[in-house]
Amino acid sequence: MSNRIFLSSPHMSDEGYELQYVKEAFETNWIAPLGENVNQFEKELATKVGAEAAAALSSGTAAIHLALRAAGVGKGDIVFCPTLTFAATANPIIYQNAVPVFIDSDEETWNMCPKALEGAFKKYPNVKAVIVVHLYGLSANMDEIMEICNRYNVPVIEDAAESLGTYYKGKHTGTFGDYGIFSFNGNKIITTSGGGMLVSNNEERVAKARFWATQSRDTARHYQHSELGFNYRMSNVVAGIGRGQLKVLDQRVEKKKYIYGFYKKELGSLEGVQFMPENEWDQPNYWLSSIVLTGKVKPIDLMDALEKENIESRSVWKPMHLQPFFKEYDFVGSGVAEILFENGVCLPSDTKMTDEDLHRVVETIKKLW
Numbered sequence: 131m132s133n134r135i136f137l138s139s140p141h142m143s144d145e146g147y148e149l150q151y152v153k154e155a156f157e158t159n160w161i162a163p164l165g166e167n168v169n170q171f172e173k174e175l176a177t178k179v180g181a182e183a184a185a186a187l188s189s190g191t192a193a194i195h196l197a198l199r200a201a202g203v204g205k206g207d208i209v210f211c212p213t214l215t216f217a218a219t220a221n222p223i224i225y226q227n228a229v230p231v232f233i234d235s236d237e238e239t240w241n242m243c244p245k246a247l248e249g250a251f252k253k254y255p256n257v258k259a260v261i262v263v264h265l266y267g268l269s270a271n272m273d274e275i276m277e278i279c280n281r282y283n284v285p286v287i288e289d290a291a292e293s294l295g296t297y298y299k300g301k302h303t304g305t306f307g308d309y310g311i312f313s314f315n316g317n318k319i320i321t322t323s324g325g326g327m328l329v330s331n332n333e334e335r336v337a338k339a340r341f342w343a344t345q346s347r348d349t350a351r352h353y354q355h356s357e358l359g360f361n362y363r364m365s366n367v368v369a370g371i372g373r374g375q376l377k378v379l380d381q382r383v384e385k386k387k388y389i390y391g392f393y394k395k396e397l398g399s400l401e402g403v404q405f406m407p408e409n410e411w412d413q414p415n416y417w418l419s420s421i422v423l424t425g426k427v428k429p430i431d432l433m434d435a436l437e438k439e440n441i442e443s444r445s446v447w448k449p450m451h452l453q454p455f456f457k458e459y460d461f462v463g464s465g466v467a468e469i470l471f472e473n474g475v476c477l478p479s480d481t482k483m484t485d486e487d488l489h490r491v492v493e494t495i496k497k498l499w
């Protein structure tokens with residue numbers, strides 16, 4: 131059997147930057163708590179994306195949770211959330227005992243549809259916060275979304291877990307809203323094995339998030355707590371991996387773009403194959419090359435054929451309003467996300483793939499036509 135081709139797996143630098151930083155953590159015994167790698171990783175990531183401040187956390191999910199708290203979301207509050215996303219976007223709304231309202235995608239971006247968002251504001255004018263996601267490294271329509279949210283004066287949290295390295299009109303995704311979050315989970319464009327980051331231009335709010343993330347310990351000689359706390363900080367060892375990975379982020383984006391271009395050239399003319407949207411204002415990181423099938427070949431046939439050749443692929447996210455856990459919550463839209471889910475496939479986009487691997491993928495797919 132040929133070696134397995136992955137959707138997106140960890141890819142450490144050839145130079146060994148990550149190990150170097152981890153080694154420093156060992157040598158200085160800054161295994162925990164916190165330490166130089168955490169401080170520097172926060173600074174380096176903030177600089178990379180152009181944010182004033184960053185807090186390194188244990189996961190992207192933790193970052194969304196703290197962003198919701200920072201935005202003042204609490205019991206019974208309504209939060210708009212794209213329906214087409216990973217459950218990690220929506221779960222923290224429930225952690226806060228708040229109420230998600232799911233918003234449809236549009237075909238132009240696959241992300242939050244500004245028209246559906248406008249409709250949701252009319253229906254729920256008392257909404258407390260809006261979460262925007264940049265799926266698969268494609269940026270949402272930020273000008274229109276921000277215009278609407280600013281008009282209603284509602285804070286915006288950008289879930290940029292999949293879009294580190296993506297720019298919208300030259301500005302990094304995750305820096306348009308009041309808060310942005312990134313993930314360094316194993317399948318993301320860079321990984322720390324697991325981790326996340328909260329960014330904002332409001333340094334005070336970020337400092338507050340760090341406080342909450344370390345059990346909300348007041349400044350006192352004894353253990354004193356005036357607020358609910360969490361154990362959400364990133365470890366200094368893990369942050370070392372992140373510092374090393376950040377050095378190769380641009381390289382990873384370049385490779386992901388190459389993979390997308392390769393697929394598009396080889397598969398773009400097959401009947402009923404439509405590639406994920408590219409917009410002139412978008413400079414994606416191409417995290418996962420995704421397609422929509424509108425012809426006789428169905429996603430399940432394609433995924434089965436790939437799996438037989440030991441190649442991993444995945445359907446597009448199943449919308450949140452169709453998830454058993456979230457079925458009681460409202461949805462505003464016309465069914466675009468559902469169509470994307472039913473017809474979409476994420477192709478293997480692992481940056482360690484060789485041209486030979488890429489040929490193996492496209493030849494397997496072409497056989498179905």
Ligand SMILES: *Cc1c(COP(=O)(O)O)cnc(C)c1O
Nearest residue numbers: 189190191216218219291313315
């Ligand atoms: C991965 C991901 C998250 C969660 O990040 P973790 O670090 O795994 O907690 C949130 N939102 C989206 C869209 C993601 O893809």
